[in-house]
Amino acid sequence: MQRSLVVTGKGPEVVDTQGDFAGEGDTLIEVSHSSVNYKDAMALTGDRGVLRTLPLVPGIDAVGTLDDGTLVCVNGRGLGERRHGGYTPRLRIDAQDITRVPSRFTAFDAAAIGTAGYTAALSVAGLERAAFEVDGAVLDGPVLVTGATGGVGSIAVQLLAARGHEVWAVTGRVEEHGAWLRELGASEVLDRAEFEGKGKPLKKARLAGVVDTVGSTVLANALSQLRWGGVATACGMAAGNDLPASVLPFILRGVQLVGVNSVDTPNALRDEAWGVLDESLHTDAIRTEQVGLDGVVEAGRRLLVGEGSGRVVVTL
Structure with missing residues (x-):
């Protein structure tokens, strides 16, 4: 009997797979892998801000094959939130919501990338697109990545460095992860404490760009350090969904703030992001x-308390 992980009113449990766990759609995916993202970790606690209905199979990523053997993935699209997600071996979804995985990636690779890597690529593509629109050139100066040891942040560091950008990584665990972040391509590793707490509306302009994964005061302090025409992308709110910032960076330095929504991104931008991943x-x-499914709950717990780093791949 195949097994699935489902969250009920009593919490998460691994159970025998039921037919309705596959959901509805015109295309069937035989799911081989998923991953554990921050949103999945929240769902595993029963967080109703993520889970719109119960019982529900979590897993905002699904990687598997079509009936012709084509390797595909689904990132977001309401999986694990509005409908059953990737912690089950069969998934039905409309063909328009499926992404074909670039040929150089395996199923394990695609799950390791998952929503985190895809979001990182969306952020990098959005950053480069906005910067190009300002002066038709690449970003001139360092790009700050916050939450750099997380799934999104660590992949963003590597992508940016591979694409020729100077990367400054921000983490609350400099001694523990500083060497790893430099291996990924960061030229500077900064302590998150420098960006916490209320700061001045404008600080020394030293950043060309920001890829922010945490929000709140960290993003506000990063915005205040952008150079003229600098660009920040925002894709997360682990530190809070508030933004205690001033309009001065936008008015006096012409900076831009680009939002990244990985769940409902149109296909053209999804393809652009996977192109960045394929290239870099x-x-x-x-x-x-x-x-395996029996290790998902513990992996989610560690992610929520800040003990995890990198990516957790779930093999069904």
């Missing part, structure tokens, strides 16, 4: 841990 991602650089 070194899969060996992704720090991965592999678990």
Whole structure:
């Protein structure tokens, strides 16, 4: 009997797979892998801000094959939130919501990339697109990546460095992870404490760009350090969904803030992001841990308390 992980009113449990766990859609995917993202970790606690209904199979990523053997993935699209997600071996979804995985990636690679890597690529593509629109050139100066040891942040560091950008990585665990972040391509590793707490509306302009994964005061302080025409992307809110910032960076320095929504991104931008991954991602650089369904809950717990780093791949 095949097994699935489902969250009920009593919490998460691994159970025999039921037919309705596959959901509805015109295309069937035989799921081989998923991953554990921050949103999945929240769902495993029963967080109703993520889970719109119960019982529900979590897993905002699904990687598997079509009936002709084509390797595909689904990132977001309401999986694990509005409908059953990737922690089950069969998934039905409309063909328009499926992404074909570039040929150089394996199923394990695609799951290691997952929503985190895809979001990192969306952020990098959005950053480069906005910067090009300002002066038709690449970003002139360092790009700051916050939450750099997380799934999104660590892949963003590697992608940016591979694409020729100077990268400054921000982490609350400099001594523990500083060497790893430099291996990924960061030229500077900064302590998160420099960006916490209320700061001045404008600080020394030293950044060309920001890829922010945490929000709140960290993003506000990063915005205040952008140079004229600098660009920041925002894709996460682990530190809070508030933004205690001033309009001064936008008015006096002409900076831009680009939002990144990985769940509902149109197909053209999804394809652009996977193109960035295909061009620039070194899969060996992704720090991965592999678990089965019985290891998902513990992996989610560690992610929520800040003990995890890199990516957790779930093999069904």
